[in-house]
Amino acid sequence: MIEKGKYGKYLPGLQTIFDFILMNATFLLVTFVFGMADFSERMLTIWTLYAASGLCLLPPCYNTHYRRMLRSELLVKRAIIYAVIHTLGFAAFMTLFRVESIFFGFFAALTVVEAGVLAFTWIAELLALKKLRIIGRNTRNVVIIGTGATAMELTKRLLNDPGYGIRIMGYFDDIRVPGFEGEYMGGIADFERFCVENKIDEVYFTLSSSYDKILNKVIRLADENFIKFYYIPLLNPKLKHQFYMISLNRSISAIGVHPSPLRHPLNQAMKRLFDIVFSTICLVCSPIVFIPIAILIKLDSPGPVFFKQKRTGYMGNEFMCYKFRTMRVNKDADSKQATKNDSRKTRLGDFLRKSSIDELPQFWNVLRGDMSVVGPRPHMLAHTEEYRQLIDKYMVRHLVKPGITGWAQVIGYRGATEELWQMEARVDSDVWYIENWSFLLDMKIMVRTITNAFGGDSNAY
Numbered sequence: 001m002i003e004k005g006k007y008g009k010y011l012p013g014l015q016t017i018f019d020f021i022l023m024n025a026t027f028l029l030v031t032f033v034f035g036m037a038d039f040s041e042r043m044l045t046i047w048t049l050y051a052a053s054g055l056c057l058l059p060p061c062y063n064t065h066y067r068r069m070l071r072s073e074l075l076v077k078r079a080i081i082y083a084v085i086h087t088l089g090f091a092a093f094m095t096l097f098r099v100e101s102i103f104f105g106f107f108a109a110l111t112v113v114e115a116g117v118l119a120f121t122w123i124a125e126l127l128a129l130k131k132l133r134i135i136g137r138n139t140r141n142v143v144i145i146g147t148g149a150t151a152m153e154l155t156k157r158l159l160n161d162p163g164y165g166i167r168i169m170g171y172f173d174d175i176r177v178p179g180f181e182g183e184y185m186g187g188i189a190d191f192e193r194f195c196v197e198n199k200i201d202e203v204y205f206t207l208s209s210s211y212d213k214i215l216n217k218v219i220r221l222a223d224e225n226f227i228k229f230y231y232i233p234l235l236n237p238k239l240k241h242q243f244y245m246i247s248l249n250r251s252i253s254a255i256g257v258h259p260s261p262l263r264h265p266l267n268q269a270m271k272r273l274f275d276i277v278f279s280t281i282c283l284v285c286s287p288i289v290f291i292p293i294a295i296l297i298k299l300d301s302p303g304p305v306f307f308k309q310k311r312t313g314y315m316g317n318e319f320m321c322y323k324f325r326t327m328r329v330n331k332d333a334d335s336k337q338a339t340k341n342d343s344r345k346t347r348l349g350d351f352l353r354k355s356s357i358d359e360l361p362q363f364w365n366v367l368r369g370d371m372s373v374v375g376p377r378p379h380m381l382a383h384t385e386e387y388r389q390l391i392d393k394y395m396v397r398h399l400v401k402p403g404i405t406g407w408a409q410v411i412g413y414r415g416a417t418e419e420l421w422q423m424e425a426r427v428d429s430d431v432w433y434i435e436n437w438s439f440l441l442d443m444k445i446m447v448r449t450i451t452n453a454f455g456g457d458s459n460a461y
Helices: 008-033 041-055 058-066 072-095 104-134 149-158 188-197 211-226 265-285 287-298 346-357 361-370 381-390 394-399 420-435 437-454
Strands: 140-145 166-172 183-185 202-205 229-233 243-247 254-258 306-312 318-324 372-374 401-404
Touching: 008 041, 008 058, 008 104, 041 072, 058 072, 072 104, 072 437, 140 188, 149 166, 149 401, 166 188, 183 188, 188 211, 202 394, 211 229, 211 318, 229 287, 265 287, 265 361, 265 372, 265 437, 306 381, 318 361, 346 394, 361 372, 361 381, 361 401, 372 437, 381 420
Parallel strands: 140 166, 140 202, 166 183, 202 229, 372 401
Antiparallel strands: 243 254, 306 318
């Protein structure tokens, strides 16, 4: 048996207790700032109600730690939601027990500080846990049923980030697939003995559902040994889509492809509202930057200040995309990508590209509704026609509006795509963004875009 760490199972509970301590420390901090810190009977009553309302948050806080969430923006989102719920619950308790009301500013400050403290603490714990799991502590022991292509693809995805703390103990299958190189532990009959002798946390079933007898047996063994069971549908190594369950009505369930929070009208409205507000502010302030750049462009080389090009947008529709001109006027502008030492670039244009300043006119596209501040970068029409034939998920990236910046750009897939794998990686990143969108993820991308612009990006040319 492989030791996982004697006290690992207590970690979510300890983190939750620490959350409760932080909430009360936040209350004391805010009361001190507002000059309300005292130990009068009134304040002790208010503090008691605050602590009592905080107890209601402990189950969701525990669930957050137990689920091993590894994305910082999701942790920030939950911290904000929990802080708002806690404050509302606190206010409800005060009303219920007819305690003297407190002014709005105190509630607002309490919410903001508590959200900030929880988010900062959770992200710090996240980083610490990732390092802990990488060295083999606080892990989950996993067994995989099957030795085929689905099992191998699942293994690759589970081990993609060591921070998840997955330890694959072995593979079980009555028929070992030729060429299988994993830790083969025997047939299904050996799985029962292995479960008894080892502490297994999860089992993943990767065989076809036609193996119904084996499937039922594995589920029974998992139930008897308190092991979480997961059924994995057959995964083609080339099939990298993400699926989700939907209910067509009360009696029909179906599997959809490419789940996206942006399918929800409320999320669409929130993203569009942000686009309008942010692009309006940028355009109002734009003369400060636009006028000097326009003068420099005209002095640097003959031609227009702005470069206009038709690009592929939302749902495959074409739109006119605007940029500051960074190249000399040439006949290949609509078909040839810029390269690192492209002779077509002007001296000023090279700087504008590296700093991403050339993209600023696209805030006009955002205000018009052709683009969003964050989203997959729009490609020229010639590249859309070329890559849609070569990459099976290429057109999926057009299920949302293109953006001035995007997830693919901030994680290193910016610039020319001289080889097909580079475009495939960019498309995979764009699809991941669509399927995992959140408002906080957009904020994270914007922050990384700004830091990359100031720090320099080797792929920006």
